[in-house]
Amino acid sequence: MAILITGGCGYIGSHTCIELLDAGHDIVVLDNYYNSKPEALRRVKELSGKEFPFYECDIRDAEGLRKIFAAHSIEAVIHFAGLKAVGESVQKPLEYFDNNVGGTITLLEVMREAGCKRMVFSSSATVYGMNNPSPLKETMPTGGVTNPYGRTKFMIEGILEDLCVSDPEWTAVLLRYFNPIGAHASGRIGEDPNGIPNNLMPYISQVAIGKLQKLSVFGNDYDTHDGTGVRDYIHVVDLAKGHVKAVEYAMKHPGAEAINLGTGTGYSVLDLVNAFQNVNGVPVPYVIAPRRAGDIATCYADPSKAKELLNWTAELDVNDMCRDTWRWQKQNPNGF
Ligand code: NAD
Numbered sequence: 001m002a003i004l005i006t007g008g009c010g011y012i013g014s015h016t017c018i019e020l021l022d023a024g025h026d027i028v029v030l031d032n033y034y035n036s037k038p039e040a041l042r043r044v045k046e047l048s049g050k051e052f053p054f055y056e057c058d059i060r061d062a063e064g065l066r067k068i069f070a071a072h073s074i075e076a077v078i079h080f081a082g083l084k085a086v087g088e089s090v091q092k093p094l095e096y097f098d099n100n101v102g103g104t105i106t107l108l109e110v111m112r113e114a115g116c117k118r119m120v121f122s123s124s125a126t127v128y129g130m131n132n133p134s135p136l137k138e139t140m141p142t143g144g145v146t147n148p149y150g151r152t153k154f155m156i157e158g159i160l161e162d163l164c165v166s167d168p169e170w171t172a173v174l175l176r177y178f179n180p181i182g183a184h185a186s187g188r189i190g191e192d193p194n195g196i197p198n199n200l201m202p203y204i205s206q207v208a209i210g211k212l213q214k215l216s217v218f219g220n221d222y223d224t225h226d227g228t229g230v231r232d233y234i235h236v237v238d239l240a241k242g243h244v245k246a247v248e249y250a251m252k253h254p255g256a257e258a259i260n261l262g263t264g265t266g267y268s269v270l271d272l273v274n275a276f277q278n279v280n281g282v283p284v285p286y287v288i289a290p291r292r293a294g295d296i297a298t299c300y301a302d303p304s305k306a307k308e309l310l311n312w313t314a315e316l317d318v319n320d321m322c323r324d325t326w327r328w329q330k331q332n333p334n335g336f
């Protein structure tokens, strides 16, 4: 029996492959390389010392998926594959709905045909929308998302919940990630964004290495301790370990369950800049810029449900996140 990892060549997927292999699971990986490179999985094999089957396949390709399910006995799917750039999704909504929502429906149809009815899904704290106060709890209302990317996550959560109602054999664990950053401690795998990064941590590390001149801090007039936006940054290796726990939970508990994966602690933009500078001894020049449209002041998790159901809590702190990001950046200045 094996676990199928869609999008397993990407940032969170590649780290999760390592943790699954270390925990003794057999995996099968698929990716269409839209936002990743084969080198990532070569390094996963190098780090884990294990081999596993890989398929270059799109989740919208039902025939391609059928071949994978025919060739392997898949007991659960961890579904990372998707497009994730918020700004791009505003420009290309149809591409986002087709890839993320359409692709997930095709995948679920093929899973059902194959009798595999367990999915761990990469959702996002973005489903909590703009109006819930932090700490965010799974019992709070979702929706009110402000962009097509976020809407795809909200819609897929709903599809999975409806599926679990329709057939009690289905299991769906909806993992709501907060802000994943950091890299594997080896410095061999990490986040490899295309072009100029949209997210804070890859931007900081590219400023630190001199690829970008300075960071723009988007707003310093929020109602937070220093005026800059507060987020719940979580080390990608902790996040990956959360997936191992989640898929093991899914083997035993049918039904749909939304679970936050965050640390429960918020750091501001300037907290993160200062931590990065202090831990790594490198300057990160920045300027204060206007607020970015769609941003909220504060977003952090109540992670108690993950502790209760999965016996999972984040173990690595913001210094580990900064140190590991910098090691990856220095060792791989041009990514994979
Ligand atoms: P990523 O882009 O590094 O990984 C996604 C992978 O999916 C890539 O390797 C890409 O090539 C692949 N992919 C995309 N569309 C595909 C398709 N149609 N068929 C097959 N493969 C396809 O992104 P990531 O940061 O590792 O994110 C993984 C998942 O977690 C995504 O669904 C993302 O939306 C979600 N998520 C990420 C964050 C974050 O901040 N990184 C936050 C919340 C949720």
Ligand code: UFG
Residues within 6 Å of the ligand: 084, 086, 124, 125, 126, 150, 177, 178, 179, 198, 199, 200, 201, 203, 215, 216, 217, 218, 219, 228, 229, 230, 231, 269, 292, 295, 299
């Ligand atoms: N920020 C800057 N300058 C930058 C980039 C970001 O000041 O160059 C600030 C933002 O304003 C925000 C914080 O840094 O206050 C974090 O921004 P990110 O873009 O890194 O992350 P977001 O919280 O905006 O978004 C992330 C993911 C989304 C996901 C969301 C869920 O990128 O995919 O978390 O809460 F939907």
